[in-house]
Amino acid sequence: xxxxxxxxxxxxxxxxxxxxxxxxxxxxxxxxxxxxxxxxxxxxxxxxxxxxxxxxxxxxxxxxxxxxxxxxxxx
Amino acid sequence: xxxxxxxxxxxxxxxxxxxxxxxxxxxxxxxxxxxxxxxxxxxxxxxxxxxxxxxxxxxxxxxxxxxxxxxxxxxxxxxxxxxxxxxxxxxxxxxxxxxxxxxxxxxxxxxxxxxxxxxxxxxxxxxxxxxxxxxxxxxxxxxxxxxxxxxxxxxxxxxxxxxxxxxxxxxxxxxxxxxxxxxxxxxxxxxxxxxxxxxx
Numbered sequence: 001x002x003x004x005x006x007x008x009x010x011x012x013x014x015x016x017x018x019x020x021x022x023x024x025x026x027x028x029x030x031x032x033x034x035x036x037x038x039x040x041x042x043x044x045x046x047x048x049x050x051x052x053x054x055x056x057x058x059x060x061x062x063x064x065x066x067x068x069x070x071x072x073x074x075x
Numbered sequence: 076x077x078x079x080x081x082x083x084x085x086x087x088x089x090x091x092x093x094x095x096x097x098x099x100x101x102x103x104x105x106x107x108x109x110x111x112x113x114x115x116x117x118x119x120x121x122x123x124x125x126x127x128x129x130x131x132x133x134x135x136x137x138x139x140x141x142x143x144x145x146x147x148x149x150x151x152x153x154x155x156x157x158x159x160x161x162x163x164x165x166x167x168x169x170x171x172x173x174x175x176x177x178x179x180x181x182x183x184x185x186x187x188x189x190x191x192x193x194x195x196x197x198x199x200x201x202x203x204x205x206x207x208x209x210x211x212x213x214x215x216x217x218x219x220x221x222x223x224x225x226x227x228x229x230x231x232x233x234x235x236x237x238x239x240x241x242x243x244x245x246x247x248x249x250x251x252x253x254x255x256x257x258x259x260x261x262x263x264x265x266x267x268x269x270x271x272x273x274x275x
Contacts, residue, residue: 043175043196051227054205060101064115068122
Protein backbone atom coordinates (compact mmCIF):
# COMPACT_ATOMS: atom_id res chain seq x y z
CA UNK A 1 0.00 0.00 0.00
CA UNK A 2 1.06 3.52 -0.76
CA UNK A 3 2.82 5.24 2.15
CA UNK A 4 1.69 8.38 3.99
CA UNK A 5 4.80 10.22 2.89
CA UNK A 6 4.00 9.57 -0.77
CA UNK A 7 0.34 10.50 -0.29
CA UNK A 8 1.27 13.83 1.27
CA UNK A 9 3.78 14.47 -1.47
CA UNK A 10 1.13 13.94 -4.14
CA UNK A 11 -1.77 15.46 -2.22
CA UNK A 12 -1.96 18.65 -4.27
CA UNK A 13 -1.91 16.69 -7.52
CA UNK A 14 -4.73 14.61 -6.11
CA UNK A 15 -6.81 17.57 -4.94
CA UNK A 16 -6.24 19.42 -8.19
CA UNK A 17 -7.28 16.31 -10.17
CA UNK A 18 -3.99 15.99 -11.95
CA UNK A 19 -3.34 12.28 -11.33
CA UNK A 20 -3.82 9.29 -13.55
CA UNK A 21 -6.54 6.85 -12.53
CA UNK A 22 -4.35 4.23 -10.90
CA UNK A 23 -2.51 6.57 -8.54
CA UNK A 24 -5.74 8.41 -7.91
CA UNK A 25 -7.50 5.29 -6.71
CA UNK A 26 -4.49 4.22 -4.64
CA UNK A 27 -4.61 7.52 -2.82
CA UNK A 28 -8.37 7.30 -2.50
CA UNK A 29 -8.06 3.93 -0.80
CA UNK A 30 -5.33 5.21 1.49
CA UNK A 31 -7.42 8.21 2.53
CA UNK A 32 -10.30 5.96 3.51
CA UNK A 33 -8.08 4.08 5.92
CA UNK A 34 -5.65 6.70 7.21
CA UNK A 35 -6.98 9.39 9.54
CA UNK A 36 -3.77 11.35 9.47
CA UNK A 37 -3.69 11.77 5.70
CA UNK A 38 -7.43 12.25 5.58
CA UNK A 39 -7.15 15.20 7.95
CA UNK A 40 -4.51 16.72 5.70
CA UNK A 41 -6.66 16.15 2.67
CA UNK A 42 -9.78 17.69 4.19
CA UNK A 43 -7.85 20.68 5.43
CA UNK A 44 -6.31 21.40 2.04
CA UNK A 45 -9.64 21.03 0.26
CA UNK A 46 -11.37 23.36 2.69
CA UNK A 47 -8.61 25.92 2.52
CA UNK A 48 -8.71 25.83 -1.27
CA UNK A 49 -12.39 26.67 -1.31
CA UNK A 50 -11.96 29.26 1.42
CA UNK A 51 -9.43 31.04 -0.78
CA UNK A 52 -11.86 31.01 -3.69
CA UNK A 53 -14.75 32.29 -1.58
CA UNK A 54 -12.63 35.01 0.01
CA UNK A 55 -11.58 36.36 -3.36
CA UNK A 56 -15.01 36.21 -4.96
CA UNK A 57 -16.61 38.15 -2.15
CA UNK A 58 -15.31 41.18 -3.97
CA UNK A 59 -16.84 42.26 -7.24
CA UNK A 60 -15.63 44.70 -9.85
CA UNK A 61 -17.02 48.15 -9.00
CA UNK A 62 -20.02 49.33 -11.03
CA UNK A 63 -18.27 52.48 -12.20
CA UNK A 64 -15.50 50.38 -13.73
CA UNK A 65 -18.01 48.26 -15.62
CA UNK A 66 -19.65 51.40 -16.95
CA UNK A 67 -16.36 53.01 -17.81
CA UNK A 68 -15.13 50.03 -19.78
CA UNK A 69 -18.44 49.70 -21.63
CA UNK A 70 -18.24 53.38 -22.54
CA UNK A 71 -14.65 53.08 -23.71
CA UNK A 72 -15.55 50.17 -25.93
CA UNK A 73 -18.46 52.10 -27.35
CA UNK A 74 -16.17 54.95 -28.29
CA UNK A 75 -13.81 52.73 -30.30
CA UNK B 76 -11.59 34.54 -36.68
CA UNK B 77 -13.99 35.96 -34.19
CA UNK B 78 -14.59 39.38 -35.56
CA UNK B 79 -16.44 39.13 -38.86
CA UNK B 80 -19.24 41.53 -39.76
CA UNK B 81 -19.60 45.17 -38.92
CA UNK B 82 -17.71 46.94 -36.18
CA UNK B 83 -20.92 47.15 -34.20
CA UNK B 84 -21.49 43.40 -34.44
CA UNK B 85 -17.93 42.81 -33.43
CA UNK B 86 -18.30 44.97 -30.33
CA UNK B 87 -21.51 43.27 -29.38
CA UNK B 88 -19.94 39.89 -29.71
CA UNK B 89 -16.85 40.93 -27.77
CA UNK B 90 -18.91 42.40 -24.96
CA UNK B 91 -21.14 39.35 -24.82
CA UNK B 92 -18.17 37.06 -24.37
CA UNK B 93 -15.86 39.10 -22.18
CA UNK B 94 -17.78 41.60 -20.06
CA UNK B 95 -19.29 38.85 -17.87
CA UNK B 96 -15.72 37.93 -16.91
CA UNK B 97 -14.93 41.28 -15.34
CA UNK B 98 -15.27 40.11 -11.73
CA UNK B 99 -12.71 37.40 -12.44
CA UNK B 100 -10.30 39.87 -14.02
CA UNK B 101 -10.79 42.46 -11.32
CA UNK B 102 -10.12 39.88 -8.64
CA UNK B 103 -6.85 38.73 -10.14
CA UNK B 104 -5.86 42.33 -10.80
CA UNK B 105 -6.59 43.30 -7.20
CA UNK B 106 -4.61 40.40 -5.80
CA UNK B 107 -1.67 41.02 -8.10
CA UNK B 108 -1.40 44.82 -7.93
CA UNK B 109 -2.67 44.95 -4.32
CA UNK B 110 -4.31 48.33 -4.82
CA UNK B 111 -7.56 49.32 -6.44
CA UNK B 112 -6.25 52.18 -8.62
CA UNK B 113 -3.74 49.93 -10.39
CA UNK B 114 -6.23 47.08 -10.53
CA UNK B 115 -8.79 49.28 -12.28
CA UNK B 116 -6.20 50.49 -14.79
CA UNK B 117 -5.01 46.96 -15.41
CA UNK B 118 -8.52 45.65 -16.06
CA UNK B 119 -9.31 48.54 -18.35
CA UNK B 120 -6.12 48.11 -20.31
CA UNK B 121 -6.74 44.39 -20.58
CA UNK B 122 -10.16 44.95 -22.14
CA UNK B 123 -8.87 47.47 -24.65
CA UNK B 124 -6.00 45.21 -25.61
CA UNK B 125 -8.27 42.18 -25.86
CA UNK B 126 -10.58 44.08 -28.18
CA UNK B 127 -7.64 45.06 -30.39
CA UNK B 128 -6.62 41.41 -30.62
CA UNK B 129 -10.15 40.04 -30.82
CA UNK B 130 -9.60 38.89 -34.40
CA UNK B 131 -7.03 36.46 -33.02
CA UNK B 132 -9.43 34.94 -30.56
CA UNK B 133 -10.67 31.59 -31.74
CA UNK B 134 -14.30 31.10 -30.93
CA UNK B 135 -15.05 27.97 -29.00
CA UNK B 136 -11.74 28.13 -27.14
CA UNK B 137 -11.54 29.16 -23.51
CA UNK B 138 -12.35 32.88 -23.44
CA UNK B 139 -11.54 33.22 -19.75
CA UNK B 140 -8.07 31.71 -20.24
CA UNK B 141 -7.49 33.92 -23.27
CA UNK B 142 -8.28 37.22 -21.59
CA UNK B 143 -6.55 36.25 -18.34
CA UNK B 144 -3.42 35.57 -20.39
CA UNK B 145 -3.62 39.14 -21.69
CA UNK B 146 -4.09 40.43 -18.15
CA UNK B 147 -1.12 38.54 -16.73
CA UNK B 148 1.14 39.64 -19.59
CA UNK B 149 0.06 43.24 -19.15
CA UNK B 150 0.67 43.00 -15.45
CA UNK B 151 4.13 41.56 -16.00
CA UNK B 152 5.28 44.17 -18.47
CA UNK B 153 3.71 47.21 -16.95
CA UNK B 154 2.75 46.91 -13.34
CA UNK B 155 5.28 44.60 -11.86
CA UNK B 156 8.11 47.05 -11.68
CA UNK B 157 6.09 49.31 -9.39
CA UNK B 158 5.59 46.49 -6.99
CA UNK B 159 7.42 46.08 -3.78
CA UNK B 160 7.81 42.36 -3.41
CA UNK B 161 6.92 40.66 -0.15
CA UNK B 162 9.88 40.03 2.10
CA UNK B 163 12.27 37.21 1.46
CA UNK B 164 10.90 33.78 2.14
CA UNK B 165 13.07 30.89 3.17
CA UNK B 166 11.85 28.26 0.76
CA UNK B 167 13.53 25.33 2.44
CA UNK B 168 11.65 26.05 5.61
CA UNK B 169 8.29 25.72 3.87
CA UNK B 170 9.01 22.49 2.07
CA UNK B 171 7.75 20.25 4.85
CA UNK B 172 5.41 22.68 6.48
CA UNK B 173 1.82 21.64 7.10
CA UNK B 174 -0.43 24.19 8.73
CA UNK B 175 -2.86 21.50 9.74
CA UNK B 176 -0.17 19.88 11.91
CA UNK B 177 0.59 23.15 13.67
CA UNK B 178 -2.80 24.08 14.86
CA UNK B 179 -5.07 22.50 17.33
CA UNK B 180 -8.36 24.16 18.09
CA UNK B 181 -8.45 25.62 21.58
CA UNK B 182 -11.71 24.00 22.39
CA UNK B 183 -11.13 20.31 22.44
CA UNK B 184 -14.07 18.08 21.66
CA UNK B 185 -15.74 16.96 24.88
CA UNK B 186 -15.43 13.39 23.87
CA UNK B 187 -11.83 12.83 22.87
CA UNK B 188 -12.54 9.59 21.15
CA UNK B 189 -14.53 11.64 18.69
CA UNK B 190 -11.26 13.32 17.65
CA UNK B 191 -13.20 14.79 14.85
CA UNK B 192 -11.74 15.18 11.41
CA UNK B 193 -13.53 17.60 9.12
CA UNK B 194 -15.47 19.38 11.83
CA UNK B 195 -12.35 20.26 13.78
CA UNK B 196 -10.75 21.52 10.61
CA UNK B 197 -13.72 23.72 9.89
CA UNK B 198 -13.30 25.16 13.39
CA UNK B 199 -9.66 25.97 12.68
CA UNK B 200 -10.43 27.69 9.42
CA UNK B 201 -13.30 29.64 10.94
CA UNK B 202 -10.68 31.65 12.79
CA UNK B 203 -9.86 33.35 9.51
CA UNK B 204 -12.08 35.92 7.83
CA UNK B 205 -11.77 36.63 4.14
CA UNK B 206 -9.58 39.69 4.79
CA UNK B 207 -7.08 37.43 6.56
CA UNK B 208 -6.93 35.06 3.64
CA UNK B 209 -6.48 37.93 1.21
CA UNK B 210 -3.79 39.54 3.31
CA UNK B 211 -1.93 36.25 3.56
CA UNK B 212 -2.27 35.73 -0.17
CA UNK B 213 -0.90 39.16 -0.90
CA UNK B 214 2.17 38.37 1.15
CA UNK B 215 3.03 35.43 -1.09
CA UNK B 216 5.70 36.38 -3.66
CA UNK B 217 4.15 37.30 -6.95
CA UNK B 218 4.91 34.34 -9.20
CA UNK B 219 3.71 31.87 -6.56
CA UNK B 220 0.68 34.00 -5.81
CA UNK B 221 -0.39 34.02 -9.44
CA UNK B 222 -0.13 30.24 -9.74
CA UNK B 223 -2.21 29.75 -6.59
CA UNK B 224 -4.85 32.22 -7.78
CA UNK B 225 -5.17 30.55 -11.15
CA UNK B 226 -5.56 27.16 -9.51
CA UNK B 227 -7.62 27.89 -6.39
CA UNK B 228 -9.72 30.83 -7.53
CA UNK B 229 -9.99 30.33 -11.27
CA UNK B 230 -9.80 26.53 -11.07
CA UNK B 231 -7.63 26.12 -14.16
CA UNK B 232 -5.76 22.85 -14.51
CA UNK B 233 -1.96 22.77 -14.51
CA UNK B 234 -1.71 22.63 -18.29
CA UNK B 235 -3.95 25.67 -18.68
CA UNK B 236 -1.98 27.58 -16.06
CA UNK B 237 1.27 26.67 -17.81
CA UNK B 238 -0.11 28.14 -21.04
CA UNK B 239 -1.37 31.30 -19.36
CA UNK B 240 1.90 31.97 -17.55
CA UNK B 241 4.03 30.70 -20.41
CA UNK B 242 5.96 28.08 -18.49
CA UNK B 243 6.14 24.31 -18.02
CA UNK B 244 3.69 22.17 -16.09
CA UNK B 245 6.52 21.22 -13.74
CA UNK B 246 7.16 24.85 -12.91
CA UNK B 247 3.46 25.43 -12.33
CA UNK B 248 3.33 22.51 -9.91
CA UNK B 249 6.23 23.74 -7.89
CA UNK B 250 4.91 27.30 -7.80
CA UNK B 251 1.51 26.13 -6.59
CA UNK B 252 3.13 23.90 -4.00
CA UNK B 253 5.36 26.62 -2.63
CA UNK B 254 2.71 29.30 -2.92
CA UNK B 255 0.30 27.28 -0.80
CA UNK B 256 2.94 26.50 1.77
CA UNK B 257 3.96 30.14 2.07
CA UNK B 258 0.31 31.15 2.38
CA UNK B 259 -0.19 28.64 5.17
CA UNK B 260 2.85 29.95 6.95
CA UNK B 261 1.39 33.45 6.79
CA UNK B 262 -1.86 32.13 8.24
CA UNK B 263 -0.01 30.47 11.07
CA UNK B 264 1.86 33.67 11.92
CA UNK B 265 -1.41 35.53 11.93
CA UNK B 266 -3.02 33.01 14.25
CA UNK B 267 -0.06 33.20 16.63
CA UNK B 268 -0.14 37.00 16.57
CA UNK B 269 -3.74 36.93 17.66
CA UNK B 270 -3.26 34.22 20.18
CA UNK B 271 -5.80 32.08 18.40
CA UNK B 272 -3.43 29.20 18.72
CA UNK B 273 -0.37 28.67 20.84
CA UNK B 274 2.99 27.56 19.60
CA UNK B 275 3.53 23.87 19.79
